Amino acid sequence: MTPIAAKEKNDFLPAVRLFAKTRGEGDPAWFAGLRQLAAARAEELELPTTRDEEWKYTNIAPILKTPFRQVFDLQLNGLREKDLTPYLIDETRGSRLVFVNGLYSPELSDASNVSAGVAIGNLGAIPETLSGQLHKHLGAYADYGKQAFTALNTAMLGDGAYVHIRAGQVIEQPIHLLFVSSAAEAATVSHPRVLLIAERGSMATVIESYFAAGENRYFTNAVTEVFAAEGASIEHYRLQEESDRAFHIGTTHVHQERESIYRSCAISIGAELSRHALNVALTDEFTETVIDGLYVVAGRQHVDNHTVLDHRKPHGTSRQLYKGILDDSARAVFNGAVFVREGALLTDSRQLNKNLLLSSESRVDTKPQLEIFADDVKCAHGATVGQLESDELFYLASRGIGAEQARALLTYGFAEDVISKIRLRSVRRQLDRMVLEKLHQNLEVN
Numbered sequence: 001m002t003p004i005a006a007k008e009k010n011d012f013l014p015a016v017r018l019f020a021k022t023r024g025e026g027d028p029a030w031f032a033g034l035r036q037l038a039a040a041r042a043e044e045l046e047l048p049t050t051r052d053e054e055w056k057y058t059n060i061a062p063i064l065k066t067p068f069r070q071v072f073d074l075q076l077n078g079l080r081e082k083d084l085t086p087y088l089i090d091e092t093r094g095s096r097l098v099f100v101n102g103l104y105s106p107e108l109s110d111a112s113n114v115s116a117g118v119a120i121g122n123l124g125a126i127p128e129t130l131s132g133q134l135h136k137h138l139g140a141y142a143d144y145g146k147q148a149f150t151a152l153n154t155a156m157l158g159d160g161a162y163v164h165i166r167a168g169q170v171i172e173q174p175i176h177l178l179f180v181s182s183a184a185e186a187a188t189v190s191h192p193r194v195l196l197i198a199e200r201g202s203m204a205t206v207i208e209s210y211f212a213a214g215e216n217r218y219f220t221n222a223v224t225e226v227f228a229a230e231g232a233s234i235e236h237y238r239l240q241e242e243s244d245r246a247f248h249i250g251t252t253h254v255h256q257e258r259e260s261i262y263r264s265c266a267i268s269i270g271a272e273l274s275r276h277a278l279n280v281a282l283t284d285e286f287t288e289t290v291i292d293g294l295y296v297v298a299g300r301q302h303v304d305n306h307t308v309l310d311h312r313k314p315h316g317t318s319r320q321l322y323k324g325i326l327d328d329s330a331r332a333v334f335n336g337a338v339f340v341r342e343g344a345l346l347t348d349s350r351q352l353n354k355n356l357l358l359s360s361e362s363r364v365d366t367k368p369q370l371e372i373f374a375d376d377v378k379c380a381h382g383a384t385v386g387q388l389e390s391d392e393l394f395y396l397a398s399r400g401i402g403a404e405q406a407r408a409l410l411t412y413g414f415a416e417d418v419i420s421k422i423r424l425r426s427v428r429r430q431l432d433r434m435v436l437e438k439l440h441q442n443l444e445v446n
Contacts, residue, residue: 012189015070016042016155022072023158028126030135031157038144038154045148057333057365058275058304063247068189068219070156074103077182079213081108084178087211090426092176097122097161099179101218102190104159117169118204123160123193130164138195141225141253141281149249153191153223160193163206165232167199174205174424181220181242182213194224198232198260205235207427210250212243212270222250228260230284235263237427241434242270244299250276258284265422268295268303269434275304282309282316293322294418294431296438297330304333309351311344320351323418325411326362327439334366338381342373351381356388356414358407358439411439 016039023032047064048055079100088096094113097120098105104122114120119130126134144154161177179192196206210220220242228234242248248271254262268274280289295303309318324332334353355364368381388410397406412435419431 012068012152013043015189016152019070019072019156019158028131028135031126034139035155035157038139038151038157041145042148042151042155045146045151047148054306054335058273058302060273062273063219066187066217066219069186071101071103071188071190074100074105076100076105076107079108079180079182083213084108084180087178087209087430089174089176089207089424089430091424092174092207095120095173096176096178099159099161099192100182101188102159102179102192113173114175115169115171115173117166118171118175119162119164120175121162123162123195124158126162130162133164133197134162134195137197137225137227141227141255142223142251143253147251149221150223150251153193153221156191157193160195162195163197163204165198165202165204167229168201170202171204174207176207176209179208179210179220179222180213181211181218181246187217187219189219189221192220192222194222196224196226196234196236198228198234200229201231202229203233205424207237207239207424209239210248211241212246215243215245217245218243219247220249222248224250224252226252226254226262228254228256228262230258231260232257233261235423237422238264238266238276239427239431240268240270240274240276242274244270244272244301246271248274252276252278254278254280256280256282256284256287256289259286261288262290264291265418266291266293266305267431267434268293268305269297269438271301271303273302275306277306279308280310282311282318283313285313286315287313287317289318291318291320292418292421294324294415295322295332296325296415296435297332298327298438299330300328301330303330305335307336309338309349311338311340311347311349314343314345314347316344316347316349318349321418322353323414324353324355324364325358325415325439326355326364327358329359329361331362332364334364334368334383336368336381338370338379340370340372340374340377340379344374345376347374347377347379349377349379353383355385356411357385358388358411408436408439412436
């Protein structure tokens, strides 16, 4: 373990201390207090190393070796709305918040069409009417007391996105939270924060996406907290297509109450080194969780997905499918844990990780795991690693399809198993484009 205050971590801590001194006095006392507590923990905690079981296959040394500069003031660096066009989603027109290098951009955001049943905005300007609700949930699920990167993110609390869905409201138009990295010449670091609250019986779709305006080097350290009250239903997409020279560490914590539904689809395509930890606590009876994931990496990219599904009460249902496509010398890590606590009877959980290796130099380390402490449950898990089937390639060749086109069709079909589950047409088309561009394939899809 490397102490967070050791030499290599000093690049982050001075920014934390400076932020605490320079942040304006307009924040509510509880907001500033949370930031203070997290800053104290950031000074004390240790950074993960490959000696830690959870980080065994992911070495963060490249992040620590890069001197990053914290951006305190919004700088668009020439970024305009038309530059965002490839990343915008048709279904979210007038329901979009944009953050540049972690800072809220009113100029690029558009909330003109947001339903009256939902409040969205910038955490750095919390309305007094919502302060009590946000206070209750912000920092309650993402554990800054034990996780160093979460502590750093919480210590830098300022701008961020909040989505508050009122009880009984069905929000038909999806909400888009777009985080853009537009680095100048120096490598920068940002700490995006998202808080999503769905009150009792509400329903909404939220898209959280991370993209790069340019190919500069930078570090994104993101934390998202999701609260689903009794009977709430949340559909949550997380899209990550950062610069191939960037680093991305993301953490999502979900808290589900009785009869709530949480559906997630997490896509990882960009970044030199990326890691996403998705932790879901099913805290009451009759909860339902469906989490799908897709990672597509090439070159020397490294991607790490960690998931935890924590069944704490009876009658919980969870489904998990993560698929990976690796080319060149890329490396992937998948660690999926399902816990069935004592007394969580009649739990029904299934987990599957499937990987497609397009190169003999690519590598994946997969570890699905179950820990069951209750009787009368149905649980299953599995993992596969393989290459394109020669019989399938031969069949397509016999139908007059060239080798490259056949390879593209089979690879696309492998990814489409996850993408086809996405209900928003614009998101599906965007992901089709991202996957095909990543694999340098030219394939017409609808």
